[in-house]
Amino acid sequence: MEKMKVGVIGATGMVGQNYIRLLQDHPWFEVSYLAASPRSAGKKYTEALAGRWQMEEEIPAAIRDLVVGDAGDVDSAKGKCQCVFSAVELDKQAVRELEDKYAAADIPVLSNNSAHRHTPDVPMLIPEINTSHVEMIPIQRKNRGWSKGLVVVKPNCSLQSYLTPVYALMQAGYPVERMILTTLQASSGAGYPGVPSMDLLDNVVPYIGGEEEKSEREPMKILGRIENDRFVNDNSLKITAHCNRVPVVNGHTACVSLEFGSKKPSLDEILAIWKAFKAEPQELDLPFAPKQPIIYREESNRPQPRKDREADKGMAVSVGRLRPCNVFDIRFVGLSHNTVRGAAGGGILNAELLKAKGFLG
Amino acid sequence: MEKMKVGVIGATGMVGQNYIRLLQDHPWFEVSYLAASPRSAGKKYTEALAGRWQMEEEIPAAIRDLVVGDAGDVDSAKGKCQCVFSAVELDKQAVRELEDKYAAADIPVLSNNSAHRHTPDVPMLIPEINTSHVEMIPIQRKNRGWSKGLVVVKPNCSLQSYLTPVYALMQAGYPVERMILTTLQASSGAGYPGVPSMDLLDNVVPYIGGEEEKSEREPMKILGRIENDRFVNDNSLKITAHCNRVPVVNGHTACVSLEFGSKKPSLDEILAIWKAFKAEPQELDLPFAPKQPIIYREESNRPQPRKDREADKGMAVSVGRLRPCNVFDIRFVGLSHNTVRGAAGGGILNAELLKAKGFLG
């Protein structure tokens, strides 16, 4: 099978670098186009980077000499790739306009940016949770007059350490009504240069701009449904998030307390639900789908970021410490790799899902 | 005024070292006696330490050559000090018996250990909250047949970053019914050698043995009352705690969500209550009492452990980020210095309170 050619726009930033790193040797996709700011355009990728490559792996050999295009110039992408991963960093309005331009040019957009997350006809996907939201794509195309283009987004990294385990319980017949959680988020979530070392040596920063709002709002859409050709939020789950930056390189940890509705599972039932949980990415055997989306750690002191973030190549959510909550019903700890599951890896899984369902190419 | 002579038992461990460090130049107390395990007994303090001094300050000159006694031999303390700070580390039953022996020998005991925290006639004091609990001392003495001896304990370090701010609201007429919180606790809380560096470099450990139980149970006694010569817990406040160890040297941070009863203060009222809060240690002008027990940080990203732990010599609680909670009523971040306010400094403040009230010497 010939690989599908894909582009990365915003290719010099840290999310773009992660896309390039993770797409190396991908069985379905091949990076054939890179774009970045006009300053980088026309240069070879290594020159455009100017020493900013932050990955622990080397720049893939096939990528080093690719000439970078101007991300704002959609024409230069045409014919070079069949879809793009968007890792651009611009103001929100500019991002929306740019991503729409690519879609209008028949280039599907898989975005990591938050700009389109609450656009009424743009699906925000976690493929283990809401693959049904791809049904919005034909509506989106009709709305916008796009034929082969589309825009799909992934949610913020912070909520991926716990939303799938919570969803697994809901989907098993145990609606969750209230959730209070605290995240301990890794430095890499802020990109590079990102958080100054003076803020994270012997220190914790109990604030991440916009992060709590995203953690509280995005699940409502993800858990929502399509009605009258629009997404309608699920407002039945109330969430409060306390978001902290901690001195960890990769891996967001979350401490979660949950209150169910009148139907409450036992701890054993929860464990059984988590261990048995599979969803469409597993059924479709997508390349980036973790074999087991939720891994329960039996040890009393796990999950831990350094030890568990790489579970199933960084795509699984690790949970542990399931126990009763004195105030709500249960509490647990969740963890995922913020730059893989929570960012580029999640975007790639979205692309795989769309391809498997015939929306790409 | 001549200073009161005090002893430190368990003097070679990290809490004992902190007592020695903090009591240097104390206006009321003078360390005149040290005791530790039989292995250390008979040696000069510096020899007994054998290189284990962990403080960033030097060993006080007056202490270096003190000959260490055997902590188990109460007679050797007699005549050498008028009270002792207990920082011993033994099994709980042994600690209780040892502390009782000191008290029976007319040597009041100010303990940092958890052994006696739930003994029905032993006060567990945070002097800004429950100085009235000293009224148990005459009852305790009668129960035990002690004349000048007594045992008073301080609570666990983890809860001191938020309990005073919560109490301030309760005492102002706004009962709190439910509290869900997550702590990000410093390495020093586990003593030395304590947590291995392999656990805290690029990592977080979402578990501290026994810590959540202490955080949930001890406030009930602290907020309780004396009835029929016994402490009766206040069960009106339900608490769930998630306790984590993070790569920070000193300073425990807590992310707290609170639900009030029917009477709910506005955010402005809360700020006013916190800023105005004073208690008996301030009225008595005790040497270790922070001028302002609760310091509200206006910055969006404070309190932070490295920047705020030393507030008022490590004895104040810093709070910040007061904002509405989506699930409960409000949320905030609290922080205190775990080895000062949460350990030796808190023990010294207890001693000052007892002395001011005539229970010592």
Next chain:
Amino acid sequence: MEKMKVGVIGATGMVGQNYIRLLQDHPWFEVSYLAASPRSAGKKYTEALAGRWQMEEEIPAAIRDLVVGDAGDVDSAKGKCQCVFSAVELDKQAVRELEDKYAAADIPVLSNNSAHRHTPDVPMLIPEINTSHVEMIPIQRKNRGWSKGLVVVKPNCSLQSYLTPVYALMQAGYPVERMILTTLQASSGAGYPGVPSMDLLDNVVPYIGGEEEKSEREPMKILGRIENDRFVNDNSLKITAHCNRVPVVNGHTACVSLEFGSKKPSLDEILAIWKAFKAEPQELDLPFAPKQPIIYREESNRPQPRKDREADKGMAVSVGRLRPCNVFDIRFVGLSHNTVRGAAGGGILNAELLKAKGFLG
């Protein structure tokens, strides 16, 4: 080809765990036997570990239920493995006796321990440097009366970040006479629990017991020759090492100044020598041999432990910052992965070399 069965003695410690981790899926070797202290003997490996598994990867499935033998009981290893990797931690005399017992029982020993490093008929191998030292094995066997047994050791981890690059220059005809270097060593080098977190948060420890002596003495044997059936040290290179522990998980960095003898290479010649350097492991295409033993990083601020330690699966040495030295001739920075190249990976490469040369099985 059927895999050779190998044992790991000292299997529950961190070095032993690393052997198990790295030997998973090895093309030539298969772990078939584990041994540890009598306390662990008779238990399944996971039970013997009792939660002490420190690797970021899971325990290999084939290993989890292996019943652990008593390392001191050589008979229990017989027939179960064709050689052993020794990661035991006992006093030096006990290690020597134990390793000799395995060898006497026809079980070759590849040791990570320092006990036999200066035994006159025991080769201390870095396969890129002194494969000729395997010629001692027949002499060793004759000396000891062993038929198939043997003992081979690897050197300390600290010197592996610079000795191969230095050797490459010597072997190219540029003898080095003096070397002053400073290491910045990772926490994992001290095992688990190892260095307390209180020593490595916001701190550096400028001392590692015995490390400087090893760094200065071991190269003399490694660079030495066999004469009259004994190893004779090369004393022509004088070394001073300053060894520090820094807050890094894995990866030892070294800052090195070198003085050549009368023949001095240019910087360009040095780069050319390093880039071209290959040795017997590469020629033999051993599975753990790095394709390029010395990787030169052109960036001004590399090598760095987090970014370069995994180079060629942790088996390559990364160097950078080659520049003139004001006092000696040149200076550079070297880096290697201390638990892979510097420990278990180095031991495995030794075993591969011995197998390729017909000394095993």
Next chain:
Amino acid sequence: MEKMKVGVIGATGMVGQNYIRLLQDHPWFEVSYLAASPRSAGKKYTEALAGRWQMEEEIPAAIRDLVVGDAGDVDSAKGKCQCVFSAVELDKQAVRELEDKYAAADIPVLSNNSAHRHTPDVPMLIPEINTSHVEMIPIQRKNRGWSKGLVVVKPNCSLQSYLTPVYALMQAGYPVERMILTTLQASSGAGYPGVPSMDLLDNVVPYIGGEEEKSEREPMKILGRIENDRFVNDNSLKITAHCNRVPVVNGHTACVSLEFGSKKPSLDEILAIWKAFKAEPQELDLPFAPKQPIIYREESNRPQPRKDREADKGMAVSVGRLRPCNVFDIRFVGLSHNTVRGAAGGGILNAELLKAKGFLG
């Protein structure tokens, strides 16, 4: 005695903040004037900071509301202060011109910037080493036509952890000819935001732009002499420095190997020299002069940054691990507080020296 009024130019940066912090309660000086970039000019200091205050202490109350001047407008400083501490960050030529303008306006300048460090008539002072260099001031004034103005600089922070101990030996009659050293430098040396946390979590950066050159060149002037009204370097000491950034908040550590000339002290003599070392700041009893400029730590694993940086309020140099060097004569570890002794504290000590010698006011 009325305090001398002093200004801080470049008051909003981290070095400026340190001057303000350290000058609080200074017995001789009182901060009466602040200046920064035109963007800050006209604002109160707290407003100009816009949340950038990085000190662990609060902004001094007397400083909070000071209206900030434009550092480029020397007239606005006139009459408001009798000298200025320069912590400006501009290109070197601009710094020199600006500092000269202040001096020309009769406002002595104590600079932290490197711009004037090699100007032939500008003294670069470490008051324990080269107070005689103040004799250049009358020459400087004559050269420039300044009457009360002057410019004096302090050297780079990196060399202050070892140069005083080395000088002590030279001055005791043991010339040092060669020195090879490696520094492990703290994050705060790079200011704020400075080094990204992604570079210092689980990592070391073996490169600091310009630092090695400064470490190797500046001592030659400091140890030099005045000849024909110009500074003449001492070229007898050859230095090579390897400079690294490590995950430490404050405190630069240096590992040093020294080769003496023909006259070589014993280790005991060196210890005696260091312990007895006093210089003019101690004789003059300057407020910021450490009582003992060189503190020798007897412990095998000291000095360490977190434990020793605050020695004598951050103004002493701590040394330890004196031992023979295999290649040169001796080696040792030195440590000083980079933002106190190495920056603002050193600048204040320079000002105290000049005042004591009648050059200020």
